[in-house]
Amino acid sequence: MTGDARPAGPDPSRRLGSGRLTDRAGSGWRALRGRLPGRRRWRDHLITVGWLVAVWSLLWGEFTVGNLLGGVLVAVVILVFLPLPRVTFGGRLRPLVLAGFVGRFVAELVVASVHVGWVAVRPGQPRNAIVAVRLRVRTDLNLALTAEVLSLVPGTLIVEADRETGTLYVHVLDIRGAEDLARSRERVLALEARLVRTIGSEAELRMLSPTTGNAEPGGPS
Amino acid sequence: MNGDVVLDVLVGIFLVAGGLLSLVAGIGLIRFPDVLSRMHSATKPQVLGVLLILLALAMSLRNGADLGTLVLIGGFQLSTAPLAAQMIGRAAYRTGRVHRESLDVDELADRSGTAHDRGE
Amino acid sequence: MTVAVVVVAVLLSAAAALALTRVVRGPALLDRVVAAEVLISIMIGALGAEAAVNRHATTLPILVVLSTLGFVGSVALVRFASGEEA
Incomplete structure (x- = not known):
């Protein structure tokens, strides 16, 4: 049930690093989150x-x-x-992908609205769940945008966001069994992937690949 | 002339669809058991409903400057509704206003209260 | 068009009544905040629909104000609520 998301694990590297993450993908973060050259700041x-x-x-x-x-x-x-608060934009915009993203977003907004509407009018109460999903790209911008789009799109709503670990706690409406849970988790990650493909940098794109991204580095498994 | 009629019909359809979605959001507000699920209906159908009505308004006005303002309003709706929902959700969860009986899984509960000192 | 106007008016009025019921019934402040936000959205919808039917743009500034007011009001109230209860 807790496949890729294990929050609050006693991960000493995270505690000691005072917010600096020192895991395998960590070299990327420092560049993204830490001190930036002046030219970059002016661009922001x-x-x-x-x-x-x-x-x-x-x-x-x-x-x-x-x-x-x-x-x-x-x-x-x-x-x-x-x-x-400083939000830096490390990637580059891909206009064509953006158009696809917007189209997909509108379609999913319609689907999600109809779904919530159906749940609201059909008899009986829905079953819900709060799911923890650990994102693979942990920049603030990615976390915020994913959370934002997620609240609007696939039957999900953000309850809590953990900036340190890049974990989103998602409230999912209308759960019918374990496969629904797994599916909603996959949809969150798929949404993140689509977002990164639209505005992410090359380094962020590499984090999406299953070898570096999804596995929890250094955690007790 | 013919195009205008088509546009007018579309305006009517969008208006009715927007009204319908608003009504569904209202029904959700009444029927769902807790704040978290009520927020689902406050975000998705409500935002889409308002967007549809704004779209109808844009098609009815057919004017560049007004279109800009409408885009701005739609953008505000799209960007603020999830933000407010997230703040409300966080506050609702922390103050324990969650309907436990309808919750199958709660992976946030496993996190042993670290949320409180991480917030601001 | 007249049929559409009547239908939309009925739908939005019913939605507003439901949201208002939730505002009155509560039970918590947060429920009221959510419902009030929906109510403001319905107001935006109603004003927008009226402007669309009568083809005028005089209410557009009101729509801008309402669309920000809902957000600012909710955030302020939620901060107040969590400061009070948490």
Whole structure:
């Protein structure tokens, strides 16, 4: 039942490392999560400013020079006075894959909505479960995006997220037996894989391969 | 002219579908046993329902600037509903508002309360 | 179109009534937060449907405000709730 996810195991490397993970895939993390070169930091800031300006212009309803300048001003003020937690984007966007991802997302949103709707109106109470799923790519961005999409898509909802171990605790509606549990776990991991294939870096893509990713490194098995 | 009629029919269909999904979400709110399962109906059918109505609105207005605003509203819905749901779910679980009888498996319970000092 | 308007109005009113029932019945603050969020979404739906039927964009800013208000309100209340009970 607890195939790939064994949380709270006494893993000394994790405790001592103060958040730095020192497992087999660990070399990747330090690059992704640790100190970044200045150029990278500027790129992160620029992406944030770009988003904020886009939202600002959409709020005003049109893209004019005044709106763009005002948006840049507001974005800079926000970044200076309300510093956000650093989220770095290590991968690259693959537009074609993104289109497929969005299409799949919409289709699954419809399926999930109809499913929840059916569970709501059919007689009897649904059986539920809380499942722990350990993600293979443990960057904050991946954790957050997977959690976000997961809440909307396949009959699942995030109850708790553990940043240190990259584990998501997922509430699954309408469970009918053990194979449903296994299937929902697989769907979470499949969703993560799709997300990484859309925006992940090459290193993150390699983590998806079963040899390095799925097995729990150093844990008692 | 003909295209307009088709669009209008589509607007009607989307509106009705959105209303239907909202109603289903309401039914889920009443019938599900605990906060966690109620949130399922507050996220999926409700978000899709609102998106469908926004889509109908976009097709009815057929105007670039309004379209931008509608995209923004839809984006807010898509990005905030799961976030709020996650915060509510976490709070519900930590305060013990979980309907145990309808829960088959709980792998979070095995984690021996480490959640409390990891939160913020 | 008129049929669609009536049907949508009935559906959304029923949904709002159900959500409101959950707000009143509770039992916990968190149930009310979830229900209130759904209620705000239904309000967005109703305003949007009305604008779609009458082809005007005057209520669009209200929709923007409502779509952020639901989120901010929920987060504030949930923080309050977990600070109080946990």
